[in-house]
Amino acid sequence: MQSQSAQWDTDVVVAGAGPAGLMLAAELRLAGAGVVVLEQEDRPTAESRGMGFTARTLEVFDQRGLLPRFGELNRSPGGHFGSVPVDFAVGDGRHASVTGISQARTVVALGEWAAELGADIRRGHRLTRFTDSGDGVEVWAEGPDGEVRLAAPYLVGCDGGRSVVRRTGGFEFPGTDATAELLLADVRDLQLPPKWSGERRPGGMLLAAPLGNGMTRVVVSEHGRAPLVRTGPPAFSEVAEAWKRVSGDDISGATPAWVSSFGDAARQASEYRRGRVLLAGDAAHVHLPASGQGMNVSIQDAVNLGWKLGAVVNGRAPEALLDTYHSERHPVGAELLRNTRAQATLFLGGPEMQPLRDVLTEVFRGEEAALVLSGLVSGLEIRYDVGSEGHPLLGRRLPDVQLVLDDGEKTRSTRLLHPARGVLLSLGSDPEPARIAARWAPHVDIRSAGLADAAPADGETVDAEAVLVRPDGYVAWVAGSGSLDTALHRHFGEPTG
Structure with a gap:
């Protein structure tokens, strides 16, 4: 190599x-x-x-066998979109993210x-x-x-x-340049009630999130304060003073581990x-x-x-x-x-945004709205143009499904991607896709399998006789939708055999 x-x-x-x-x-x-x-x-x-990790990043790490390196992972059922609460575990829960890493x-x-x-x-x-x-x-x-x-x-x-x-x-x-500045500090020796999605006061916004091991993250933004041009991080005293102006509380006795600032430039x-x-x-x-x-x-x-x-x-x-x-x-x-x-x-936004937040709080409680927002944030709903159309899986991530390989071994679809090669997954009896893909060995693995559960509880399945999966886990071809030979050339170049 x-x-x-x-x-x-x-x-x-x-x-x-x-x-x-x-x-x-x-x-x-x-x-x-x-x-x-x-x-x-x-x-x-x-x-x-x-x-933390969004749901798609979790899958990406799982595709490479990396998840054990991060220890115990805890999915968060909650979440917010611009401080408006959203249930990112809506429906089957697969959109939920992992926090604390x-x-x-x-x-x-x-x-x-x-x-x-x-x-x-x-x-x-x-x-x-x-x-x-x-x-x-x-x-x-x-x-x-x-x-x-x-x-x-x-x-x-x-x-x-x-x-x-x-x-x-x-x-x-x-x-666009930043219009606001947020001051951040990870501190010890501070007891504050969690404010996971932010809390608004007349003078600004506050956020407090326990990070474990006695550490708390505090974030504060003051309304009407223009962002500063900085050459280094702010002093913790600046964070504490801003926190006191907005909340009235004194956090200056905390011990800072890290202080930073960021803005809303896009x-x-x-x-x-x-x-x-x-x-x-x-x-x-x-x-x-x-x-x-x-x-x-x-x-x-x-x-x-x-x-x-x-x-x-x-x-x-x-x-x-x-x-x-x-x-x-x-x-x-x-x-x-x-x-x-x-x-x-x-x-x-200041108090003028509160009516909109109130309305959206009601809207986001609906399952349809929560699914749309969780799809945006999770990365699970990405669809690429892979050069052909006609099947819902084309250009989308291969679902994480249980498989029974032709030798009887049970595995999950994500494990097939550990070597970071393409995969021709044959789920039917037609030998032609495997014959065509064999010309691209060793860059495309050919695996025959059956679905361990054709109707899983989360509704995700692979409804196809055969699929070509790229090394990044996205489906490049589905049986009955375009030419497999064309898809292999497009994504893997000339055949090797």
Whole structure:
């Protein structure tokens, strides 16, 4: 699993060792590509804005066998949309998210996994500049021992909202600037009643969330206070003073572990790829961190990109496959900005927004509305254009169903994706799909199985004789809907046999 050409130092350089960069590095290694990750910080951060996983991210981790690395997982039955309560466990409960897993813990788990797979993660290396010659990219970084130069076919910026890759690469980043600032602190030695979805006072908004191990997260925003231009985090005294102005309570005696600030800026790169340079995660989209979507969408960006970029650098797929990264993930990012902007209006608005909140509280109690909102936030309702139509599963995630393989072994559909290869899942008696897919071995696994429960309680099933599943878990072809040969060429390039 080495670089394909002696002229390159590696196949892909990734800037940033956050959740997106580390997930991408691991996916690239699974796809057979060499990868160097450049991270300016010396060690993984202990700071965590993200505090859990949406339902789709849970499935993505399950597809790679990662869930045991996070220990016990607790699904949250509640939730809110812009501070208006929503039951995200509505119906069968599969849209519910997991809470209590910090972003810092996620970074450690993903970093260990990527390193085990052979990713070269270089901490203390700050990317300073790069050039794209059209045939490859030259990257320069400042490291502990001076300047480092790397040459690779591709560079991916996963370096956050202030992305050097995005700015240096000339990517347009349209959107809106922040209109409000929220101060955040994770503190010890503080007893406060939980305010999970925020509590409004005449002067602003307060949020308090217990994080476990004696830690509490407090967030405060003051109405009418313009965001400051900061070069570093605020002092905890600033958070405590704002909290007292809004609530009247004194929290200055708490012990801060981490202090930060954020706003409601909403911007998205106009394109996720320019030549040999691509963007993923916060480098591609910034927004108010609402409903825990930011880290989760970033991880899913990486999973969409990883198998495609790996196939291209190893010559298994045409470069045009990379264009589907933008065409599939850019609409997801646009929807992310749309719903977080809506949530910002509800969450940060003053008393003039209360009548709307009251009305929406009643509306969101309805199951239909709750399902729509939970689908937006969970990521389970994403549908990609995979080049053909005609079946409800096309372009959607493969449901997590129980299977009985042809040798009698029982398994779940997510386990078939652990190797990060394509899967031709045959659920009927027609041998033709398996015969066609065999020409793409070993990049497409062929599995024959039956459904352990044709009518599961949650209503999710695979109503098809055969399906072709991409490495990221999305269905690229269904028997009776278009040509399997065409779908295999589109997603896996030329056959190998």
